[in-house]
Amino acid sequence: MRIARFSKIVATFYRFGLDEFFAGRARVGFIHRLCQLTPLPRDLSAPLPQRVRLALEALGPIFVKFGQVLSTRRDLLPEAYADALAHLQDNVQAFDGAISHQVIERNLGQPVAALYAEFDDVPVASASVAQVHRARLHGTDGKPGRAVAVKVLRPGILPVIEQDLALMRLLARLVERFLPDGKRLKPLEVVAEFDRHLHDELDLMHEAGNASQLRRNFTGSDMLLVPEVFYDYSAREVLTLEWMDGIPVGQIERLRAAGVDLKKLSRFGVEIFFTQVFRHGFFHADMHPGNIFVADDGRYIALDFGIVGSLTESDKHYLAVNFLAFFNRDYHRVATAHIESGWVPKDTRAEELEAAVRTVCEPIFDKPLSQISFGLVLLRLFETSRRFNVEIQPQLVLLQKTLLNIEGLGRQLDPDLDLWDTAKPFLTKWMNEQIGWRGLLRTLKNEAPEWATTLPAIPRKLNEALSGKSTELVVQGYIQLMREQKTQNFMLKLIALLLAALLLRDWL
Numbered sequence: 012m013r014i015a016r017f018s019k020i021v022a023t024f025y026r027f028g029l030d031e032f033f034a035g036r037a038r039v040g041f042i043h044r045l046c047q048l049t050p051l052p053r054d055l056s057a058p059l060p061q062r063v064r065l066a067l068e069a070l071g072p073i074f075v076k077f078g079q080v081l082s083t084r085r086d087l088l089p090e091a092y093a094d095a096l097a098h099l100q101d102n103v104q105a106f107d108g109a110i111s112h113q114v115i116e117r118n119l120g121q122p123v124a125a126l127y128a129e130f131d132d133v134p135v136a137s138a139s140v141a142q143v144h145r146a147r148l149h150g151t152d153g154k155p156g157r158a159v160a161v162k163v164l165r166p167g168i169l170p171v172i173e174q175d176l177a178l179m180r181l182l183a184r185l186v187e188r189f190l191p192d193g194k195r196l197k198p199l200e201v202v203a204e205f206d207r208h209l210h211d212e213l214d215l216m217h218e219a220g221n222a223s224q225l226r227r228n229f230t231g232s233d234m235l236l237v238p239e240v241f242y243d244y245s246a247r248e249v250l251t252l253e254w255m256d257g258i259p260v261g262q263i264e265r266l267r268a269a270g271v272d273l274k275k276l277s278r279f280g281v282e283i284f285f286t287q288v289f290r291h292g293f294f295h296a297d298m299h300p301g302n303i304f305v306a307d308d309g310r311y312i313a314l315d316f317g318i319v320g321s322l323t324e325s326d327k328h329y330l331a332v333n334f335l336a337f338f339n340r341d342y343h344r345v346a347t348a349h350i351e352s353g354w355v356p357k358d359t360r361a362e363e364l365e366a367a368v369r370t371v372c373e374p375i376f377d378k379p380l381s382q383i384s385f386g387l388v389l390l391r392l393f394e395t396s397r398r399f400n401v402e403i404q405p406q407l408v409l410l411q412k413t414l415l416n417i418e419g420l421g422r423q424l425d426p427d428l429d430l431w432d433t434a435k436p437f438l439t440k441w442m443n444e445q446i447g448w449r450g451l452l453r454t455l456k457n458e459a460p461e462w463a464t465t466l467p468a469i470p471r472k473l474n475e476a477l478s479g480k481s482t483e484l485v486v487q488g489y490i491q492l493m494r495e496q497k498t499q500n501f502m503l504k505l506i507a508l509l510l511a512a513l514l515l516r517d518w519l
Contacts, residue, residue, distance in 0.1 A: 023069050025063040029054045056497035066094070072103050072139030072174040074210075075172035082412075098492065103139050108132025111144060111163045118246035119338040126244060128156050128206055140212050140317075145254065148241070153363055158254035159241060160216060169213060176206055212317040219429045221316035222252065228291045234279040236312045257304030257312045260420060271309050277425035279311060281433045284417045289327050289441045296409040298416050320409040325352065330410070331442050338435070342369045355399045362397055 024030065032044040057065065069080040081088065082096035082240035111132070112123045124129050129147040136143045141164050183198035211217050219240045226237035236255065246249035258265045266273060287294035295302075297318040304312040322330075330353050333408065334345035346364035349355045421428045 012237040016174060017181075020070060020178060023066050025049070025051065026053055027066040027069075028053055028059070029063065031059055039377045058091075060089075060091045063092060064095045064099055067099060071175075073172055075099050076139050076209065077179065077202075077205050080208060081201060103137050105137035105142050106136045106165060107135070108144070108455070110166055111142070111161075112164055115161070115249050119244065126162070127159075130161070135160075139165070140168060140209075141215070145252075148244070158379050159244070160252045160254050161244075162218075162237070162252070164213065164215060164248040164251040172209060172213070176202070178208075179205070195282075208282045208318055214247050216245065217249055218237065218316045219245050220403070221319045224293060224320070225287075225295060225313065228287070229295065234310060235283050236306055254276060254306060255314065256304070256442075257306045260305055260370075261300040261309070261423070263423065266305060266424075268308070269305075271305055272422040274335055276305065276309065276311075277421040277480075280417050280421045280424070280431055281428075282437065284414065285434055285437045288322060289331065289437070292322040292324070292327060294320050294410070294413060296413050298420075299412055300416075300420060303420070313458075319415070322410070327441075327449050330360045331438050334434070334438055335442065337372065340372075342366075342372065349399075357362060359399055367398060410513055465510065 019193070027045055028046075030043045030087070033040055033043040052139070054065070064078065067074045077350050078096045078099045082099070088096075091139070111134075112130075115123055115126065119126060127146040128149045133146045134142040134144050141162050144161045144163065146159050146161045148159055150156040179202045180199065183202045186198045217420050219242065222237060222240050229235045229237055238253035240250040241253070258269060258271075260266075267277070284294070287388065295313055295316065296316075297315060304314065304315065304317040306312055329348060332348045333345055336342070336348065342365045345359065346361040347370050349364060350357065350359055350361060420429060421430065
C-alpha cells in the first residue's frame with residue numbers, strides 16, 4: 012500500500028515538473044536531467060509555485076492540508092510559494108449520511124433518532140478531516156429543541172493520515188539531506204508541526220475545549236459570538252455545537268443589503284484580534300473567511316476551532332514592544348527586544364540587527380500608515396531575523412498567519428481601514444497596564460501564594476550562607492536561591508531582597 016502511494020507521489024512529482032527544484036544542484040541534478048529525457052506527458056504551463064499547489068491538490072486532502080499549514084511558514088518559504096499554497100482549498104467529496112449515523116452511534120452509544128429530533132443526512136460542509144450536518148435536539152415541555160451543527164470525523168481517516176505522514180517524513184529527510192537549503196528549511200520540523208495540528212483535529216473533544224475557552228473569553232461581547240458546545244452529544248469523533256445563522260463574511264453585497272455597518276465590522280475584526288492576543292493570550296488561529304460569519308445584529312460569528320494559538324506573558328510583551336517600536340521607527344528598540352527575548356544569540360550586536368531591520372522596514376514606511384500591512388511588517392521581521400539565527404516560535408508563526416487573515420478581511424470590508432490608528436490605543440493601554448503600577452499590583456497578587464511560602468525561608472538560608480563563607484559565595488548562593496524560585500518578575504525579587512535585609516538587620 013505504501014509502495015503504491017509512494018509511486019503516485021513520484022508520478023505526480025514528474026507530471027508537474029517539480030524536478031526543476033533539482034536543476035543545477037551538484038548532488039541531485041541528475042534527477043532533473045533524467046526527467047527531461049523521459050517521454051511521458053507533463054503539465055509545465057504554469058509557474059513552478061502554481062505547479063506545487065496543483066501537485067498537492069492532485070495528491071489528495073492530507074497533502075492539501077499540509078500545503079495549507081506550509082503556507083503559514085512564510086519565515087521559511089519564498090513569498091511566491093507561500094502565496095500559491097495559501098490558495099489551496101479543501102474540495103473533498105462528502106461521505107454517505109448513513110456512515111455518519113454509524114460514527115455517531117458508535118461514539119455516543121444511542122441511535123441517532125434518540126439523540127436528535129431531526130438530522131439531515133446531506134452534509135452542509137465537507138472537508139478533509141470531517142463533515143458537518145444540520146440537526147435539532149429533542150425539545151422539552153412541548154417546545155422545539157435547539158438547532159445544532161453536528162461535526163462527524165471522516166471514517167478510516169487515521170490510517171490514511173499515518174501513511175501519508177510516514178511518506179512526508181521520508182521526503183523531508185531527502186530534502187534535508189540532498190538540497191543545499193535543506194537544513195535551513197527544517198523540513199522534519201515542519202512535518203512534525205503538521206503532525207501535531209492534524210492529530211489535534213482528529214480528536215474533536217480538543218476542538219470542543221477550544222470553543223468553550225473562546226466562548227468564555229467573549230461572554231457578553233458586543234463584537235463576537237461563539238457557539239455553545241453540547242458535551243452530552245459530543246465525543247472524540249462527534250462534536251455537537253449550537254447552530255449559528257449568519258452571512259459569510261466574504262459576501263460583501265449581502266452584508267450591505269442586510270444593513271451591516273462594514274466600517275464598524277472591520278474595526279471589530281482588529282479589536283477582536285488584539286483582544287485575543289494581548290488580553291487573553293489565546294487566539295483562534297484559523298480565521299479565514301470560510302470560518303467567519305456575520306450575525307443579524309452585526310457581530311462576528313467564529314466557527315471551526317481545531318487550530319488555536321497560545322501566548323505567554325513574555326510573548327505578549329515581545330509583540331507589543333515590537334509593534335510599538337516598528338511604528339515609531341525605533342529600530343534600536345526592535346533589535347534590543349530580540350536580544351532580550353533570547354531569540355537571537357546573546358553575542359549579537361544590537362547595531363547590526365538594528366541596521367538590518369532598518370533596511371527592510373524603511374521602504375514600508377514610505378507609504379501612508381493606512382496602507383502599511385501589520386502582517387507584512389511581522390513577516391519582514393521574521394525574514395530579517397533568519398540572518399541572525401533567530402529561532403522563530405511556532406505560536407508567532409500562527410499569529411502572523413492570523414494577522415494576515417484579519418488584515419485582509421478588514422480591508423476587504425473597509426479599504427480605508429487604518430490598522431495602526433485602530434490598534435495603537437489598544438497596544439499603548441496594554442503596555443501601560445503591564446509596566447505601570449497596575450501591572451505591579453497584578454503580578455504581586457498572582458505571585459503572593461508562592462512568596463508566602465518562600466519569603467519566611469530566606470533569612471534562614473541567608474544565615475546559613477553567611478556562616479563561614481566568603482562574600483562571593485554568599486552572592487552566588489543568593490543567585491542560586493533566586494533561580495530555584497519559579498517567579499520571573501524582577502520587581503518581586505527586589506522586594507524579597509529588601510524584606511530579607513530588613514529582617515536580617517534586626518535578627519543578626
